[in-house]
Amino acid sequence: QKEVEQNSGPLSVPEGAIASLNCTYSDRGSQSFFWYRQYSGKSPELIMSIYSNGDKEDGRFTAQLNKASQYVSLLIRDSQPSDSATYLCAVRSPPGSARQLTFGSGTQLTVLP
Amino acid sequence: DTEVTQTPKHLVMGMTNKKSLKCEQHMGHRAMYWYKQKAKKPPELMFVYSYEKLSINESVPSRFSPECPNSSLLNLHLHALQPEDSALYLCASSQAQGDNSPLHFGNGTRLTVT
Numbered sequence: 687q688k689e690v691e692q693n694s695g696p697l698s699v700p701e702g703a704i705a706s707l708n709c710t711y712s713d714r715g716s717q718s719f720f721w722y723r724q725y726s727g728k729s730p731e732l733i734m735s736i737y738s739n740g741d742k743e744d745g746r747f748t749a750q751l752n753k754a755s756q757y758v759s760l761l762i763r764d765s766q767p768s769d770s771a772t773y774l775c776a777v778r779s780p781p782g783s784a785r786q787l788t789f790g791s792g793t794q795l796t797v798l799p
Numbered sequence: 800d801t802e803v804t805q806t807p808k809h810l811v812m813g814m815t816n817k818k819s820l821k822c823e824q825h826m827g828h829r830a831m832y833w834y835k836q837k838a839k840k841p842p843e844l845m846f847v848y849s850y851e852k853l854s855i856n857e858s859v860p861s862r863f864s865p866e867c868p869n870s871s872l873l874n875l876h877l878h879a880l881q882p883e884d885s886a887l888y889l890c891a892s893s894q895a896q897g898d899n900s901p902l903h904f905g906n907g908t909r910l911t912v913t
Contacts, residue, residue, distance in 0.1 A: 718899035729889055729907040730842065737899060774841055778899055784855055785897050789841035 689713060690777050692790035700798050705762040707773050707793050712756070715780030719751055719758045722774040724792070730774055734760060765797040802826050803905035805890050811911045814880060820908045822873040822890030828903075830854075830896040831873040833865060834889040836907075842889055848873060849896040880912045 689712045699705045707721075718737050722730035734749040736742045736758065742749045748761040758777075762769055775790040803824045812818050822831065830849050834842035847855035848867040856865075862884075864876040873890055887907045894900040 718901075720901050722904075727887075727909075729887070729904040732901050732903060735901050776902075781897075784847075786844060786847075786855070787902055791841055 689788045690775055690790040692773075692775050692793050694791055694793060696794040696796060698796045698798055699765050701765060701767060703765050703797075705765045705769065705795055705797070707760040707762075707775075707795070709758045709760075709775030709777075709790055710756055711758070711775075711777045711788075713777070713780060714753075714756060716777045717780055718778040719749070720776040720778075720787070721747075721749060721760045722776060722789075723769075724772045724774060726771075762795075765795075767797045767799050770796045803890055803892055803903055805888075805905035805908050807908060808906065809909045809911075811913060812877065812880065813913055814882070816880075817876070817878045819877065820875040820888055820890075820910075822875075822905055823871055824890075824892040824903075824905075825871055826892060826903070827870075828892035828894055829870060830893045831867060832891040832893075832902060833873070833875050834891060834904075836887045836889055846875075847896060854896055877910075880910075882912050885910055885912045 692709045721734040724730045736749040736751045746763045750759045772792040772794045774792045806821045833845040836842045845859045846865045851867045862879050866874040889907045890905040891902040893902045
């Protein structure tokens, strides 16, 4: 069973719409969760970190965490063509472990002009 | 601009060559990582250094040899690679291995083995 699962997509949304990216994780003790954006041929870029249940907003991005459901999501409001990229969900394994970062397989997002 | 610098950006090497990838960070981070990424796949952990000591080796073949000369530098020595080793090699750092801090990635080295 995969430890971090994402909808592989691809996901297409029109410009100006809200893009919703979802991720589930299997280790209930996990405490830190990240979203990375990766453009084709480039390296992953950290766009959001979230540690507590609820919402965290940064500009057009909102990360949502529900530890009871083991679910983390990323909303992108007013999507722009420049948001077209692969979005990677990453989860740190809990204290008492090697604290490795496990990535989901990524969701490819295309924002259509 | 990334605060983790990797060189070279691109590398083409034959199967008998020896080459090295270099990574440098000046954020005072004490954990450094090597990842390998194939096309359309997530990054795959290879090695972790914590306080300049090798902490994790994810059963990587010995033709890949990591080195951490000091807290700011991380090298990956390559020898007798195979064509299937062609990939994007990513260096990353974090404040510490054992905390909740995120990883910050360098721009990567695109390696082609011929």
